[in-house]
Amino acid sequence: MALETPQPEFRQVAGLIRASIQSGEYPPGSVVPGEHELATRYKTTRATVNRAFAVLRAEGLIRSERGRGTTVNELPIIPSSRTKRQRRDFRESGESRGSFEAELNLLGLSSRSEVVVNEVPAPDDVAQILGVADGSPVLARAREMFANDILVMLATSYLPLEIAGGTELAQTQTGPGGLYSRLADMGYAPAEFTEEISVRPPTDEEARALRMDPDQRVLQIVRTATTGHGLVVEVNKMVKPAHQWKISYTWAAE
Amino acid sequence: MALETPQPEFRQVAGLIRASIQSGEYPPGSVVPGEHELATRYKTTRATVNRAFAVLRAEGLIRSERGRGTTVNELPIIPSSRTKRQRRDFRESGESRGSFEAELNLLGLSSRSEVVVNEVPAPDDVAQILGVADGSPVLARAREMFANDILVMLATSYLPLEIAGGTELAQTQTGPGGLYSRLADMGYAPAEFTEEISVRPPTDEEARALRMDPDQRVLQIVRTATTGHGLVVEVNKMVKPAHQWKISYTWAAE
DNA sequence: TAGTGGTCTAGACCACTGC
DNA sequence: CAGTGGTCTAGACCACTAA
Numbered sequence: 184m185a186l187e188t189p190q191p192e193f194r195q196v197a198g199l200i201r202a203s204i205q206s207g208e209y210p211p212g213s214v215v216p217g218e219h220e221l222a223t224r225y226k227t228t229r230a231t232v233n234r235a236f237a238v239l240r241a242e243g244l245i246r247s248e249r250g251r252g253t254t255v256n257e258l259p260i261i262p263s264s265r266t267k268r269q270r271r272d273f274r275e276s277g278e279s280r281g282s283f284e285a286e287l288n289l290l291g292l293s294s295r296s297e298v299v300v301n302e303v304p305a306p307d308d309v310a311q312i313l314g315v316a317d318g319s320p321v322l323a324r325a326r327e328m329f330a331n332d333i334l335v336m337l338a339t340s341y342l343p344l345e346i347a348g349g350t351e352l353a354q355t356q357t358g359p360g361g362l363y364s365r366l367a368d369m370g371y372a373p374a375e376f377t378e379e380i381s382v383r384p385p386t387d388e389e390a391r392a393l394r395m396d397p398d399q400r401v402l403q404i405v406r407t408a409t410t411g412h413g414l415v416v417e418v419n420k421m422v423k424p425a426h427q428w429k430i431s432y433t434w435a436a437e
Numbered sequence: 438m439a440l441e442t443p444q445p446e447f448r449q450v451a452g453l454i455r456a457s458i459q460s461g462e463y464p465p466g467s468v469v470p471g472e473h474e475l476a477t478r479y480k481t482t483r484a485t486v487n488r489a490f491a492v493l494r495a496e497g498l499i500r501s502e503r504g505r506g507t508t509v510n511e512l513p514i515i516p517s518s519r520t521k522r523q524r525r526d527f528r529e530s531g532e533s534r535g536s537f538e539a540e541l542n543l544l545g546l547s548s549r550s551e552v553v554v555n556e557v558p559a560p561d562d563v564a565q566i567l568g569v570a571d572g573s574p575v576l577a578r579a580r581e582m583f584a585n586d587i588l589v590m591l592a593t594s595y596l597p598l599e600i601a602g603g604t605e606l607a608q609t610q611t612g613p614g615g616l617y618s619r620l621a622d623m624g625y626a627p628a629e630f631t632e633e634i635s636v637r638p639p640t641d642e643e644a645r646a647l648r649m650d651p652d653q654r655v656l657q658i659v660r661t662a663t664t665g666h667g668l669v670v671e672v673n674k675m676v677k678p679a680h681q682w683k684i685s686y687t688w689a690a691e
Numbered sequence: 692t693a694g695t696g697g698t699c700t701a702g703a704c705c706a707c708t709g710c
Numbered sequence: 711c712a713g714t715g716g717t718c719t720a721g722a723c724c725a726c727t728a729a
Contacts, residue, residue, distance in 0.1 A: 188641050191698060194651070217714065228700055233715075241652065242638060249715050250708030260635075265686070363690075377687045381514075382636055382654060382679035384496060387442050397448070398495065400636060400654055400679065408690075425636035425654065425679075432519070432686050433631045436617075436662075445717060471695065482719055487696075503696050504727030 196225055196235035204244060204255055211257040215245060218253075241398040243426030258330060258427060259290055265378070266433040287330050296328045298355050302344070309341045309418045312407055322347040324362070327392075334393055335428075338421040346371055346416060362417070363408070371416045373408035380404050382425055393424055400425040450479055451489035458498060458509055465511040469499060472507075495652040497680030512584060512681060513544055519632070520687040541584050549583040552609050556598070563595045563672045566661055576601040578616070581646075588647055589682075592675045600625055600670060616671070617662070625670045627662035634658050636679055647678055654679040 190198070200215065209215050216224070218232045225232070236253060239245045247253040263286065287294040304318040313321065321341050328336040340362065342352055351358050351365050358365060363373055385393065385401045395401070402425045408417040444452070454469065463469050470478070472486045479486070490507060493499045501507040517540065541548040558572040567575065578594040594616065596606055605612050605619050612619060617627060639647065639655045649655070656679045662671040 188645075193698080219714085229715090230701085231699065233717090234698095236715085238652075247715060248708080249706060250713075252708090252714060265688070373690045375687060375689055377685060379683060379685040380634065381683045382656065391442075398492075398652070402636065429633060429635045431631060431633040432688075433629060434519070434686075434688060435629055436627045447717080473695085483696090484720085485718065487698090488717095490696085501696060502727080503725060504694080506695060506727090 192227060193231045193234040194238065196221070196227065196232060197238040199225070200235060201239060201244065204239075209255050211255050213255055215253045215255065237398065240396045243399060243424065246394075246396075258292070258333060258335070260426075261290070261330060261335060261428050262286055263423075263428055263430045264433065265431070283328060290330075292330045293332070294328070294330060295332065296326055299325045300353055300355055301325065302348075305341065306420075308405070309420065312405075312418050313341065313343055313415050315343065320344055322353055324352070336421060336423045337389065337392060338419060340417055340419045342417055366408075366416055371410055371414070373416060374411040375409045377407045377409070378404050379407075380430075385422075385424075389422055393422075395424055402428060402430070404430070446481060447485045447488040448492065450475070450481065450486060451492040453479065454489060455493060455498065458493075463509050465509050467509055469507045469509065491652065494650045497653060497678065500648075500650075512546070512587060512589070514683050515544070515584060515589060515681060516540055516683050516685065517677075518685045518687065520685075537582060546584045547586065549586065551581050551583075553579045554607055554609055555579065559595065560674075562659070563674065566659075566672050567595065567597055567669050569597065574598055576607055578606070590675060590677045591643065591646065592673060594671055594673045596671055620662075620670055625664055625668070627670060628665040629663045631661045631663070632658050633661075634684075639676075639678075643676055647676075649678055656682060656684070658684070 200209075200221070203209050204215075215221075218229045218236065221232045222229045236245065236247060240247060243256060245253050245255055264282070283296070284294040301323050302320050303323045305313060305315055305321045307317050309321070310317045310319065315321065322344055324340040324342070326338045326340070327334055328338065346366075346369065347353060350369065352362065366372060381403050382400050383403060384397065385395050385399065389395065389401060390397055390399075393401075402421075402423045404421040404423075406417075406419040406421070407415055408419075409415050454463075454475070457463050458469075469475075472483045472490065475486045476483045490499065490501060494501060497510060499507050499509055518536070537550070538548040555577050556574050557577045559567060559569055559575045561571050563575070564571045564573065569575065576596045576598055578596070580592045580594070581588055582590040582592065600620075600623065601607055604623065606616060620626060635657050636654050637657060638651065639649050639653065643649065643655060644651055644653075647655075656675075656677045658675040658677075660671075660673040660675070661669055662673075663669050
């Protein structure tokens, strides 16, 4: 039944190296033998091993650094969920900080995040959703989230200046209950959330910040918060290395 | 502000070709000039152009066929949403057929789908979720969905034999209201749905069926339907080319 | 049979790391 | 300075398509 597809040599080599990693021969954090050594071991050329490494890099399994060598990545896959329960403690842009930390701690990882608040010209897609002119100023709350001190997510929350300017939302700390509580205090309680998910190559800037290979992919999640009157009060753009995360949604039937 | 990162030559060439596609010089469906011609045009070698093509192939922008040449892909990005309204016409595994067709028709694409029903040994992950032994038989409703006669999604719905065996769910047509209506008729109305989303390389089989390049990625969405008693009555595994889709979820606040 | 893309080789040069 | 990975070249062989 299984159709035989003879794989090209570089994919076979990639398979062998992948197997060695999964078998524990090259444990997480360890340095894989160099391309030259593997080339002689597998009776092939360095170019072929290099291409095999490229396959495994794109999968997020290994990381290569010029001069240093190639190491096996350590971080496990991080779950992220939207459930009724977790929705209750939505606090700040991105994930609820509480749920982000809880999930990382369950995996035995440390968590940390940093916020930078700024007035910036609205990116085109954000301006479109917020219903403002391209490039007009909006409030941006840019958050970086770390697992074991490795940056695993960028989340920037964009808010209209008319709503957020000069309020607690323009401070680093948004106070008890977080961003959505402050919006509610001001009469802009979100009534509906939408998240749009797409997969794309990282921008150069994202690749640098998240230490990603250009052949890897990011998950982009754009959350829109809308009031009962249909007013968009927040657009939150989240970017995560696609191989690093598993995201889930739960809802009641009917 | 923008940090200059000098790109390697093959990425620059990829950028030039991408620009030519987006400018309309190589319109959707047309054949891109051959690697040899582009190599001389850009004063480089065929290997470099080949690598540039690999970048664009991985993005889903072009498709190469040995002997035939390289063509610009035609299908636009397909949206897929879970909203309150659409949940009401959930019919069959995967998307509601109705909503799938409606979304494709909005884009001016034809839609079609085919189902094959079978008893199969449960895959490990499915067995785990259904709470049955690995490899024990379950009912599989495998659906293929086409846009403009191109396969764009595989969706296989797994149901416990004790529930679905010998019922209408083992027929190709599940009748009015579809799968979830039949489950409700039998006293197994789903009360809660969960979808788990991950991004991974396609298996060989998926790559063949979906005509994907091994360097492209699939979105895997595993939906679990649970009754009010906590019984899992359906596991639906959906696989879509990641570059081809944008999926969205909407929910009410609180 | 001519032309396409897929792969592999052998060798080279480079940027970078760590000693 | 030796060793690493990143890239590029020139050439070759192959599987496949279309005329």
